[in-house]
Amino acid sequence: MTENSGQDALTLIEDMIEKGGDIPKDLPGSLEEQEKLKRILGKIHEMHSFISRMSEGDLDAKLSFRGYIAGPLKALQSSLRHLTWQAKMIAEGDLSQRVDFMGDFSLSFNRMVANLADNRDQLISRKEELERSYAALSQANNKLNILSSITRHDILNHVMVIVNYCFLLKEVITDPKLKKQLEAIEFSGKEIQHLIEFTRSYQDLGVLEPMWQRIPVIFTNPTISGLVKDISVQLPDQCYEIFADQMLVKVMYNLVENSIRHGGGVTEIRISYVDEQSLLRIIYEDNGSGISADEKEKVFKRGYGKNTGLGLFLIREILSITDISIKETGTPGKGVRFEMTVPEKYFRRC
Known part of the structure; x- marks a missing residue:
């Protein structure tokens, strides 16, 4: 390879690194030099594709060669795969996961997971408190319902006495004015009965969970x-x-x-x-x-x-x-x- 052709090869390599693009068909130098240059440009192209796919989240990309540059890239891919697996474990509830292979990122990641663990513990504690409060409230409501049921039953019994006596008195009283007054009392008694029966249907309003x-x-x-x-x-x-x-x-x-x-x-x-x-x-x-x-x-x-x-x-x-x-x-x-x-x-x- 001449000095000029060598410079041309270096320019091609620099252009591929900085600008990318396809490998030119016409390469400088002898056939052997052209093949070597083609392999170099092909590796640069393959590394670009490998890094691009990783940056888009595709961690299944492969490099066909090993060595000085490929080694760290494959190590980075392996670390990202492991980090993805750890993130999956965290999403499934395993908050024991920690990262120790990515420098400052590890510190932030581990702090985030520790905070999640603390928040989960607080939520569990709060949930237990709410469950105890709900149980106590439910018990109180049940007692109130029992009291309400007994009170409603007693009121209905007394109202029924009033209604029945009104009915009997109407049979023996002939004074129209008194009869009208008794009918008003009887009507009010029946309305009270109806209202109490109606409220029976709603004694569990808000007591049971939605x-x-x-x-x-x-x-x-x-x-x-x-x-x-x-x-x-x-x-x-x-x-x-x-x-x-x-x-x-x-x-x-x-x-x-x-x-x-x-x-x-x-x-x-x-x-x-x-x-x-x-x-x-x-x-x-x-x-x-x-x-x-x-x-x-x-x-x-x-x-x-x-x-x-x-x-x-x-x-x-x-x-x-x-x-x-x-x-x-x-x-x-x-x-x-x-x-x-x-x-x-x-x-x-x-």
Whole structure:
């Protein structure tokens, strides 16, 4: 090889290192020198490909040669593979992993894992505290429910005495004024009975943990299926689970009962979903008389309306336990449209 051809070879090697590109077809020097230069350029090209693939996360790249430069590159690849395995172990809960072969990175990595271990221990401790608190609260609620049940039973017994005596007195009293007064007392007594019986159904509100539930499954509950036996019910085809208080069945029951009681001859009930990614809307509709514009918000107030005036109020209370809101958005005269909005963390696709 001449001095000029040697310089040309060095330039080619420098250009390959700095600029990359394909190996030129025309190489300087003799055939033997050309073959040697081609091997050198090929190794540079192969090392570039090897490093590029590693930088993109591909740790399966291979080098076909060994030596002074290839050795450290393969060692780096091996270290990255081991680090990947350690990260996988950490992700699976093994926080005993430590790195001792990558200098300053090792210090940061080990500090991160140690912090994760400390946080996990704190979370476990906190979880145990919450479990103890929940157990104590659950026990207190159970005792309150027992007390409530006994008190409710005693009140009903006394009210029944009042109602029965009113009935008997009406049979023997002829004074119209006294009879009217007795009828008022009897009516109030029966209303008290009805209210107490109604509240019995809600004594477990918020006591049991919320759970994932499917509305079509809820509609197979005998208390609801019995109500809608003469009504056409359209349920959604999409499958969603709602994280709500276990009294979600009462929500659906009260909506159906409200349609039947106040809808004016409802023959059709429709439930649909509107998925807006960050929230899910559950739409309950019927083909009844609907709710007037000035009553849309009032119907959710305690004591408003006919019967006990608690049905829709309690619906809102049950749903709010898991941050689900409800409002009426129907057109008066064309049926009700109750829209329940479920936050992202309280629904999932199934």
